[in-house]
Amino acid sequence: MELWVAIMERRAVRQFSQAAISKEDLRTLIGAAIWAPSAMNRQPWRFAVVTDPLVLQAIETKSKARILKSDPQGIRNPEIHKLLSDPEYHLLHGAPVLIAIGAPEREKWCIEDSAMAAQNLMLKATEFGLGTCWIGLVQDWLNTPEGLAVLRFPPSIKVVAPIIVGEPAGQIAGGSRKEPNIVWIVSEGSHFQEGHDAPKMEQPHTLFGELIHP
Ligand SMILES: Cc1cc2nc3c(=O)[nH]c(=O)nc-3n(C[C@H](O)[C@H](O)[C@H](O)COP(=O)(O)O)c2cc1C
Structure with a gap:
């Protein structure tokens, strides 16, 4: 499988x-x-x-x-x-x-x-x-x-x-998942969060941070 x-x-x-x-x-x-x-x-x-x-x-x-x-x-x-x-x-x-x-x-x-x-x-x-x-x-x-x-x-x-x-009998529930909450810590102290409960927008810590957001 x-x-x-x-x-x-x-x-x-x-x-x-x-x-x-x-x-x-x-x-x-x-x-x-x-x-x-x-x-x-x-x-x-x-x-x-x-x-x-x-x-x-x-x-x-x-x-x-x-x-x-x-x-x-x-x-x-x-x-x-x-x-x-x-x-x-x-x-x-x-x-x-x-x-x-x-x-x-x-x-x-x-x-x-x-x-x-x-x-x-x-x-x-x-x-x-x-x-x-x-x-x-x-x-x-x-x-x-x-x-x-x-x-x-x-x-x-x-x-x-x-x-x-x-051995399963009957219906098996399909399951469900939330979007993963991921914080991307990239470089120069810059980070970016996505997924459930993520803040709308993270401010970059450095002048150059916003250039390297994914
Ligand atoms: C640590 C742990 C404890 C759990 N305890 C129970 C339980 O006592 N009774 C039950 O029916 N399911 C239990 N579950 C199953 C979860 O409810 C189930 O994995 C979850 O709802 C996600 O569904 P899925 O496994 O079909 O993806 C448990 C799962 C984990 C990981």
Whole structure:
């Protein structure tokens, strides 16, 4: 699959068939994940693959309860709270697999490394016709001692990217993006900003700045 096609076709998938995903395919996804860059090539990531429906359900239930009780992620959004209070709302969207990617918290770039691995995994899944979605709402509970124990991760691990995987069912939203906000820092202290939230016009700092604006 062309890279651009994979980038554009990878969308958050929130409806899945119950078809099992083979261990071989899951290994291939993780095989793609580990070719992500990592700081000093330390490859600190670890993967927990959960396919047990009872464990998936427990992760949802515990995560929901935790958020509703203490709002630890600071989601002061009544809509999200309403959603989470609905017993019919499934945080893992009925996906048959959850791959949790984490790394030792003492690694300075554990978050960056894990997130890079997650993106590789999601792009590879797209190539396979599989749907994925990062489920941030289960992150906090997975990082509790109980959550880490469920994933069989040692307490030193920080779970960064819980990614659901499955065969998509139903419509996949097309996605949308804002114009990127870019500041171009060119030369002689001159800069120029474009995209959303960009100020209308930046004054050049130097006499010659305006000559070199893109
Ligand atoms: C850090 C992070 C946390 C996310 N958490 C959730 C989540 O808890 N539940 C969910 O349904 N989608 C979640 N998403 C998916 C985003 O909502 C989705 O990527 C975004 O709306 C853009 O859509 P797209 O992935 O189709 O381009 C998360 C994505 C990221 C990167």
